[in-house]
Amino acid sequence: MAILVDRGTRVLVQGITGKIGSFQTQLMVEYGTSVVAGVTPGKGGQVVHGVPVFDSVQQAVHQTEAEVAISFVPGPYACDAAMEAIDAGLRLVVVVAEAVPLRDAVRMLAFATGRGTFVLGPDTSGLISPGRSKVGVQPHRLFTEGRVGIISRSGALSYETAKTLTQNRIGQSTVIGLGGGPVWGFTYRQALEMFRDDGDTDAVILLGEIGGHIEEDAADYLRNGYPKPIIALIVGRTAPPGQKMGHAGAIIQQGKGSAQSKISALKRSGALIASAPREIPEILRKELRL
């Protein structure tokens, strides 16, 4: 059993009739994800890549027993869509939209708190458990089934790392994109807790970047000991301070959130530090005696 999703997890796609939503649905269906429903208000009754479309999440859940949602609803409407999915009781909502206003992102995440729904994102690549299910936008050819978990803020950095592992014949159990920040629903800490108890994961790769403090928070969590090897890579070591490096969260301010502080914190908590993805396979081979 993989964490969060598995073969047969019933997935609902919000914004399924849009250009991106429809194309990514096609890729997920081809990969084998059981996409059971789509939602676009006003487009109920249509069928997209074999998936029935409903007007509301409530209706879709009632008819198809969907458990998990992935939303391709664009930034301006993303908060409303996420709150609709949370209200309908889905256990996981993946918010792909990149340009969600900060105020809306905070509201959707605050709304999810205490309602038992995990929100992944916003601005996330989603998650993939290779060979089982993909609820995301990953270029899945770069991934392969295996026993190493990956948690990354950045989608592209997780693809880069998975590609390196795959080329080195090291498969992945689940790869999670947390999103560009500066505010996150699901964080490293929760993902680490799940990987700890996951019988299919032998080691975890933590891909972080400058800015914010969720890596330091992960280091705090790891300090009490973790039963599996953790390999950490922090990017943005050479980024100039005071500049937003693309992700809203990736900025070094007044010396806070620097790569060095994150690397030191993770090292102190027992993580093995890599400075580029290509160093990771060797560390894994040594740790896991592959």
Added chain:
Amino acid sequence: MQLYEFQAKQVFREYGISIPKGRLATSADQAAQIASELGRAVAIKAQVAVGGRGLAGAVKFAADPNEAEKIASTVLGMDVRGETPTCVLVEEKMEIVRELYAGITWDYANKCPVIVASSRGGVDIESVARNHPRDIARLTIDPFRGYSAYHGRELATRIGLTDSEVGLYSSVLSSLWAIFSEHDAELIEANPLAVLHDGAFVALDSKFNLDDKSIYRQSDFIDRLGKMPTPPPEGLAYRRFRAKERGIPTYIEMEGNIGVVADGAGSGMLTLDLVADAGGKTRAYCEMGGEATAQLIESAVQVVLTNEDVRVVLINLIGGLNLMDEMAKGIANYVVAHSPKLPIVVRMSGTREDEGRRILSEHKIEFFDNLYDAVETAVRFSKGS
């Protein structure tokens, strides 16, 4: 986006926060004229959207119009942490009793707004928090219920303001809250918030960072703000302006000779690190985000190449949402239109990579599958071999 001080002050005034009298000057003559109209000592403040302006010597006082002219001519055209101001704000210099701080931002960990109040304004609020924790008070606000005046009174009392000051301070906070919530601020600050001899409160400086992702719904508001004169067609300010105009989310310059274009923030930062590890130096960096089009990557290559120092362009693409055939079309369009003499090194992997690579091959554009090979090749080119 960080608003300029004069824009933020205009908003403050509209929402009932007092600011010093003053106007913008684009020349030293004009600065002297404003100083003479004000008829007293003035502050001359470079209008730049970077922090640390005062420490860089771009905020100065002048006793009379003559001195104002001299100072303005120095400040206009000086390098203020990489920006060259095209105008200065000339304001009356206030006689003040003390300086307070009032600001609102987001508490990302607790997922709500947070109000920060301090009886020690004017200096770096972070160092106040570190060295005088009792002089700073914070209050988180429920994102659904919002702010109420009693929050302001509570904070004013906690930082030790007198009875008569409590009302004035909390009314400044009410105004700041209205701006914060109506106009999608990421951060809003009155600092220093000066107390004058007659007890009045005046915001001597203002900071207003608008959330970039909310610009689409604040466009009327932004259009209403006074415009900064367009920068002259050279220099960093202009290249930034061009990048923004073309919809490139991130454009950053450093000292080096490699232009880097990436389609993800994380992989972009990795690229910069690997370039540095391989002994190369990045000059200009464009990151396009996950919703890039052929047009956007074409613009990104163009903007990077407006830097005369750039000797090679390194493009690292590893897309999930971004489609590699679209990206290849954009690169090919640039090459066809400009027949660049400088080498362009492409690394391409991800969704629709086969289609993308076919397009690059048709245009005889060399590409790599392996990131490290691409980085090493670009660094080699940058060193002239």
